[in-house]
Amino acid sequence: MRLSSGVIVPKQEPQVEPGPLPEYSSTGTVTLPLHPSSSPSGSPLSEYPIPYSRPISAYAINFRMLSPCLPRLLARAAPWRSSPPLSRGVTRLYPLRLGRGFASTQFLLQNESSGPKKGLPMFARSEKLPAPAANKPMHSESVSKTPNLLGEPTLTTQEQRRADWGIIKEMSTYLWPKGNLGVKVRVGLSLGLLVGAKILNVQVPFYFKTIIDSMNVDFLALGGTVWTAAGSIIVAYGLARIGSTAFQEIRNAVFANVAQKAIRKVACNVFDHLLRLDLNFHLTRQTGGLSRAIDRGTKGISFLLTSMVFHIFPIFLEISMVCGILTYKFGPNFAAVTAATMLAYTVFTIKTTAWRTKFRKQANAADNKGATVAVDSLINYEAVKYFNNEKYEVGRYDKALKGYESASIKVATSLAFLNLGQNVIFSSALTAMMYLACHGVIDGNLTVGDLVMANQLVFQLSVPLNFLGSVYRELRQSLLDMETLFNLQKVNIAVKDKPDAKPLELKGGEIRFENVTFGYHPDRAILKNVTFTIPAGKKTAIVGPSGCGKSTILRLLFRFYDVQGGRILIDGQDIRDVTLESLRRSIGVVPQDTPLFNNTIEHNIHYGRIDATAEQVLHVSKRARIHDTISTFPEGYQTMVGERGMMISGGEKQRLAVSRLLLKDPPLLFFDEATSALDTHTEQALLGNISSILKEKERTSVFVAHRLRTIFDSDQIIVLRDGSVAEPPGTHEQLINSGGVYSSLWAGEFFFPFQNALS
Numbered sequence: 001m002r003l004s005s006g007v008i009v010p011k012q013e014p015q016v017e018p019g020p021l022p023e024y025s026s027t028g029t030v031t032l033p034l035h036p037s038s039s040p041s042g043s044p045l046s047e048y049p050i051p052y053s054r055p056i057s058a059y060a061i062n063f064r065m066l067s068p069c070l071p072r073l074l075a076r077a078a079p080w081r082s083s084p085p086l087s088r089g090v091t092r093l094y095p096l097r098l099g100r101g102f103a104s105t106q107f108l109l110q111n112e113s114s115g116p117k118k119g120l121p122m123f124a125r126s127e128k129l130p131a132p133a134a135n136k137p138m139h140s141e142s143v144s145k146t147p148n149l150l151g152e153p154t155l156t157t158q159e160q161r162r163a164d165w166g167i168i169k170e171m172s173t174y175l176w177p178k179g180n181l182g183v184k185v186r187v188g189l190s191l192g193l194l195v196g197a198k199i200l201n202v203q204v205p206f207y208f209k210t211i212i213d214s215m216n217v218d219f220l221a222l223g224g225t226v227w228t229a230a231g232s233i234i235v236a237y238g239l240a241r242i243g244s245t246a247f248q249e250i251r252n253a254v255f256a257n258v259a260q261k262a263i264r265k266v267a268c269n270v271f272d273h274l275l276r277l278d279l280n281f282h283l284t285r286q287t288g289g290l291s292r293a294i295d296r297g298t299k300g301i302s303f304l305l306t307s308m309v310f311h312i313f314p315i316f317l318e319i320s321m322v323c324g325i326l327t328y329k330f331g332p333n334f335a336a337v338t339a340a341t342m343l344a345y346t347v348f349t350i351k352t353t354a355w356r357t358k359f360r361k362q363a364n365a366a367d368n369k370g371a372t373v374a375v376d377s378l379i380n381y382e383a384v385k386y387f388n389n390e391k392y393e394v395g396r397y398d399k400a401l402k403g404y405e406s407a408s409i410k411v412a413t414s415l416a417f418l419n420l421g422q423n424v425i426f427s428s429a430l431t432a433m434m435y436l437a438c439h440g441v442i443d444g445n446l447t448v449g450d451l452v453m454a455n456q457l458v459f460q461l462s463v464p465l466n467f468l469g470s471v472y473r474e475l476r477q478s479l480l481d482m483e484t485l486f487n488l489q490k491v492n493i494a495v496k497d498k499p500d501a502k503p504l505e506l507k508g509g510e511i512r513f514e515n516v517t518f519g520y521h522p523d524r525a526i527l528k529n530v531t532f533t534i535p536a537g538k539k540t541a542i543v544g545p546s547g548c549g550k551s552t553i554l555r556l557l558f559r560f561y562d563v564q565g566g567r568i569l570i571d572g573q574d575i576r577d578v579t580l581e582s583l584r585r586s587i588g589v590v591p592q593d594t595p596l597f598n599n600t601i602e603h604n605i606h607y608g609r610i611d612a613t614a615e616q617v618l619h620v621s622k623r624a625r626i627h628d629t630i631s632t633f634p635e636g637y638q639t640m641v642g643e644r645g646m647m648i649s650g651g652e653k654q655r656l657a658v659s660r661l662l663l664k665d666p667p668l669l670f671f672d673e674a675t676s677a678l679d680t681h682t683e684q685a686l687l688g689n690i691s692s693i694l695k696e697k698e699r700t701s702v703f704v705a706h707r708l709r710t711i712f713d714s715d716q717i718i719v720l721r722d723g724s725v726a727e728p729p730g731t732h733e734q735l736i737n738s739g740g741v742y743s744s745l746w747a748g749e750f751f752f753p754f755q756n757a758l759s
């Protein structure tokens with residue numbers, strides 16, 4: 001491995017996990033090339049050395065001193081050189097992405113021996129040196145600040161706070177959306193109900209006091225009944241309690257609509273974004289962890305919105321009201337005890353919760369890991385069975401659960417500490433309050449009713465305060481979960497429309513690869529300066545050994561990836577200049593491995609064109625020679641195909657894929673080993689049908705095939721080998737007559753293994 005990328009993170013940051021140091025760890029300097037005018041001292045230096053010191057890792061060097069001149073320096077994008085090597089021979093650092101401050105500035109680390117290369121990947125910020133580059137995709141998405149989409153701790157406290165505020169700000173737009181009167185009315189109504197509930201709630205201790213004081217008389221001497229003494233107050237007491245609860249519940253019902261709408265909107269946005277993300281994102285993410293993260297994030301939305309409106313604001317409202325009443329009724333001593341308690345309680349809660357957050361993050365990361373392992377094993381159920389590896393899989397799952405277990409234990413024990421601390425603070429306050437009140441009663445300044453009232457007022461605060469503890473705790477958790485969700489929305493889409501992209505204009509469907517160079521990884525080119533033309537309306541075949549890049553040609557044409565050199569033209573238009581929608585609408589593919597939904601056969605064929613009629617579905621399935629087979633199934637077109645089509649045969653899957661391609665009916669067709677699972681008879685019949693459709697509609701078609709007898713009738717055959725076109729393309733006869741690679745392949749088709757003929 002010669003190239004790797006990483007990020008320089010100032011070593012003071014507390015979030016940097018200590019972890020094992022890399023091979024090279026020492027003092028040294030990094031030398032920056034400087035323009036004279038941009039040197040920190042203004043001196044005419046052409047290079048500026050920055051010292052770094054132990055303990056370091058390749059990415060934990062304190063460069064803060066350079067901050068003032070950074071932007072200009074980085075803009076120059078010249079390599080920085082380190083001496084001695086930062087890690088594993090890494091001596092050059094290319095500034096790749098200027099973040100806010102050094103901590104989020106990305107660098108490409110490069111070995112001394114290798115020169116800079118264009119189009120290199122920019123990996124997201126990371127505390128650890130990336131694993132060997134062989135595992136890294138070339139087109140990895142870049143997330144500037146928060147790369148870890150599955151919740152592992154990566155941000156500094158400040159960054160975390162900024163991210164949290166960002167989320168809260170974004171969510172507040174859902175509470176007061178522009179132009180949506182309905183939501184605004186609901187929020188306003190909820191707030192009204194909330195204030196009403198709180199006012200009624202603080203009335204209760206007053207009624208209670210009056211009841212007690214009116215009972216504190218000599219009934220035998222005065223006479224009268226309960227009703228005459230305190231009847232109306234008792235009723236008012238009951239009504240205030242009922243009213244407060246009723247307001248609260250109506251408020252919840254009114255607000256549910258706002259929260260659910262927001263959840264739906266955010267979830268749809270994330271899902272939409274995920275579907276737009278390029279293939280590489282999906283290939284490098286693990287579905288289990290991703291879906292768990294989305295799940296948790298959407299749940300967090302409801303909590304965040306509810307707590308923003310109903311917990312944080314009202315708790316402070318209630319505390320102020322109680323403090324005001326206590327001062328007014330009993331003097332500043334009571335209010336001072338209450339205020340001090342609230343302050344101590346709040347500070348303790350916030351500090352302890354902040355400390356606990358890291359346990360939550362660890363639990364989240366372990367939870368994602370567990371989900372990923374479980375989903376992976378279940379999806380590959382057959383592989384587990386084929387190799388009797390149940391125990392191994394359970395072991396893997398158990399290992400992930402163990403991580404979750406230990407993180408959860410930390411979460412639970414730290415929660416016990418939090419609860420205990422809160423209770424100690426609150427009970428001390430109540431004790432002090434009781435002492436003051438009893439003193440007041442003995443001195444004759446307060447009645448027994450006052451004592452009860454003061455006690456109840458403060459006691460009533462315990463409910464929202466306890467809530468504050470859990471709300472803050474849950475709020476932090478929700479913010480963490482939502483951060484992952486919102487970051488998913490921020491992942492850059494590597495392959496997207498240019499701002500001035502126009503729809504593809506088809507004038508026949510000629511495809512041209514012009515000096516195309518591409519590799520999934522910088523160290524391994526798959527296509528090297530490849531040039532060929534696929535004529536309009538003709539049948540072209542691409543042949544070559546396994547792994548030579550035949551399917552890659554389709555992925556590039558479909559713009560799952562962009563080329564790194566050269567260009568691809570369709571009817572003279574560079575595919576990067578046209579809209580992705582028009583491009584992908586024009587191309588139909590029968591891939592090697594047919595992706596099927598866990599739904600009925602009919603649904604899967606229909607997927608080719610959602611608005612097709614039942615007759616059209618029937619027609620294409622007949623042409624794809626699958627109708628007769630489907631008719632023999634007890635449930636016909638309503639037969640479920642199972643997850644990834646596991647409940648139907650490989651040949652049936654391929655014919656389903658062909659029928660949905662025929663339903664889509666695009667001008668450019670690509671068949672990637674589309675009939676490899678069929679018996680010779682069915683294959684010939686299907687190919688005959690496809691050929692007649694292609695001729696009749698004059699479609700441009702490309703067939704990738706290993707079995708040459710399925711493509712020998714093509715108008716043109718392109719032979720690929722070692723990432724290049726092995727000989728000038730031609731028809732079967734021309735290539736046989738030229739006696740080149742193809743003719744030996746053709747001979748090998750019958751006498752030798754295909755691979756040998758090419759090697």
Ligand SMILES: Nc1ncnc2c1ncn2[C@@H]1O[C@H](COP(=O)(O)OP(=O)(O)OP(=O)(O)O)[C@@H](O)[C@H]1O
Nearest residue numbers: 283520521526545546547548549550551552553592
């Ligand atoms: N997403 C990816 N990331 C990294 N390498 C990849 C990726 N997809 C394919 N490759 C590699 O690129 C090479 C070309 O793959 P491709 O699928 O184009 O081969 P092919 O000629 O179609 O092979 P086959 O005939 O076996 O289907 C292979 O070595 C493959 O391992």
